[in-house]
Structure formats: C-alpha cells, structure tokens
Amino acid sequence: MPRSDARDYFQLHLVVLAWGLTAILGKLIFLTPVDVVLWRTALAAAGFFVLARILKQRTRLSGRGILGMLGVGVILGLHWILFFWSARLSTASVCLAAMPTAMLWCSLIEPLIDGTRRWRFSELLVGAVMVGAVWLIYEFEFRYWLGFSVAIAAAVLAAFFATLSKQQVAKDTHWSVIGLYQMTGACLASVISRPFLEQGLLPVLPDASSALWLGVLALVCTVAAYAGFMDVLRRVSVFTVNVVYNMEPVYGIVLAALVFGKAEFMSGGFYLGAGIIIAVVLALPWIRRWVEK
Numbered sequence: 359m360p361r362s363d364a365r366d367y368f369q370l371h372l373v374v375l376a377w378g379l380t381a382i383l384g385k386l387i388f389l390t391p392v393d394v395v396l397w398r399t400a401l402a403a404a405g406f407f408v409l410a411r412i413l414k415q416r417t418r419l420s421g422r423g424i425l426g427m428l429g430v431g432v433i434l435g436l437h438w439i440l441f442f443w444s445a446r447l448s449t450a451s452v453c454l455a456a457m458p459t460a461m462l463w464c465s466l467i468e469p470l471i472d473g474t475r476r477w478r479f480s481e482l483l484v485g486a487v488m489v490g491a492v493w494l495i496y497e498f499e500f501r502y503w504l505g506f507s508v509a510i511a512a513a514v515l516a517a518f519f520a521t522l523s524k525q526q527v528a529k530d531t532h533w534s535v536i537g538l539y540q541m542t543g544a545c546l547a548s549v550i551s552r553p554f555l556e557q558g559l560l561p562v563l564p565d566a567s568s569a570l571w572l573g574v575l576a577l578v579c580t581v582a583a584y585a586g587f588m589d590v591l592r593r594v595s596v597f598t599v600n601v602v603y604n605m606e607p608v609y610g611i612v613l614a615a616l617v618f619g620k621a622e623f624m625s626g627g628f629y630l631g632a633g634i635i636i637a638v639v640l641a642l643p644w645i646r647r648w649v650e651k
Contacts, residue, residue, distance in 0.1 A: 366590050366593055366594055369586050369589070370590055370594070370599065370602040371602060373586045373590070374605050374609065376578055376579045376583035377579060377583055377606050378454065378605075378606045378608075378610035379610070379613060380575065381441070381445045381450040381453045381454050381614070382450050382617055383571050383574060383575045384442040384445050384446075385445055385446070385450055385618070386568075387564065387568045387572055388564070388568050389561075389562055390555075390556050391441075391443040392548055392551060392552050393548075393552075393561040393562050393564075394442050394575075395435055395438045395544065395545075395547075395548045396552065397561060397572050398438070398572060398575050398576050399435060399438075399541045399548060399580075400545050401573070401576035401577070402576045402577075402580040403537075403538055403541035405580075406534050406538040406541055406584075407538050409534040409537075409581070410532065410534040410535050413534055415532040415534055419535070423531070427531075427536055427540050427543065428540075428542060428546065429543060430519060430540055430543065431539060431540035431542060431543020431544040431545075431546070431547070432543045432544065433515055433519050433522070434541075434544045434547075435543065435544030435545065435546070435551075436547055436551070437515035438544065439548065439551065440508050440511050443508055444505045444506070444509035444512060445505070446505075447502070447505030447508060448504070448506060449502065449618075450611075450614040450618070451607070451615075451628070452502045452505055452509070453505060453509045454509075454606060454611060455631065456510050456512070457509065457512070457516065457607060458488055458491075458607060459489070459513045460513040460514075461484065461488060461517075462485030462486075462489065463513060463518075464517040464520060464521060465482055466485075467521050471522065471525070487638050488638065491631040491632070491634040494627050494628075494631035520599060523536075523588070533584075533588035536588060537584050537585065537588065587599075608632065611632060
C-alpha cells in the first residue's frame, strides 16, 4: 500500500474511533437526543466558524451553494437525532452494530445520485453479507428491535449524507466552510424538530458533567473528526470510507464495555454478527479483486 494511501487509512481509522465514542457520550450526557444534537451542532458550527476565520477562508458563498450545504446538514442532524434516540432505546452496542449497513445503502444510493457510478456486484455482495449479520443481531437480540430499527434508519440517512458530502467536497469550498454550513443546517433541523419531539421550544441547559461531555462530543468527535473526514474524502471513494466506517461498532462496542461494564454485554449471536462485519472489512480487498478481476 502506497504511503499516502496508508496515511489516508490511518486518518480514517482515527476519525472512526472518534465517531465510535459518540454513542457512549450520548448516554453520558443527561439530555434528550434532540437537545444533544442541538447543543452539539451549535458548538460545532461555532468551532468551524472560528477555524474558517483563522484559516482566512471566505464564508460568503452563492445562495445556491449555501442552501445545498444547509440541506445536507439537515440530513446529518436528523441522522444524529435517530442515532442518539436508538442508543437510548437499546444500548450503545446495539446502536453501533446497525451503522455498517450504511455501506449497503451507499452502494444502492450513490449510483442514483452520481451518474458516473454504476452498481458493482462486489459492493452488493458485501452488502448482502452485512444484511445477514444484521439478521443475526435481530435474531439473538430481538428485545432491542425498536432501537435497532431506529439505528437502521439512521444508517440510511448516513448514506445519503456521505454521498452528498462527496459531491460537495469535490468542489473548491474549504472543509471548514462546508462544516460551518452543514453544522448550521443540522442545528436548524434540531431546532425545527424539537417542538414535535419534545416539550417546549428552547433546549434544556446541560449540567456541569453533561457540558463537559458535550464539549468533547462537539470539539473532538465532531469538529476534529469531521475535518479529518472531509479531508480524506477528497482522495478516497465513499465505498472505501464506509468499509473503514464498519470498524466503528468494533471500537464503540469495546469502549462501551469498558465504560458501562455488564450493561453492554450481549449474547453470543450478537458478537457473531459483529465478527462477520469485522471479517468482511478485512476480506474486502480480496473480495473485490476476486469478483471484479
């Protein structure tokens, strides 16, 4: 593997490790899922604005460009609301286990949005294996079917977000400016949805402990991770990103077990499904070479 490719993969794994912390932090923050996303995105938007100023990037863009980034941000905000809601309905491990299905949804969605891409048999084959792993988790952890189903919906939105973001980062707009407008859109989605999902218009103020974890969530798991994601997305495919993204439940499940202990321990069937996901990630280069040679 060329050195530049190795650096990109290492950077992606750091990003995914940070994302693996999000479900854990969501359970440590004593706020509703909507308020978690609202505060997270508001802080992240402020962080990206400061970075854009420091890096001397122009934040005034065309109205069409701004609306496009805000729209993608709305999708991201709804994805996060469903993601944290899933973690509250089930466990951090169950929530994280559904996220790799984003690769299957990306394989189906990306060719429809990007006319230059076609469906690839290897991607659909890998997606089918992922569906089998998901079925195992449903079979052995059916008590968490609602939380897992909400997480599947979150994964579909994640696929739309990754596909549309790929098109936006291909342009000349700096990642800090893209992050500013996408986080603003995600914050707007939280503000608009709050009256329908919670009581009242204004978010609840976090206590000291929740504020600390919100800071970590916003600055480390959002601004820093998002910057690394946007940077590497310029050089690798959405499918490659989602392959590495499949390691998120592995990192997250291990971290959740360390943080929450027995509350996160699952059945053998759950870990079998997670094991299939890991095996597919490791075997994917050989699968693509074998199927598409």
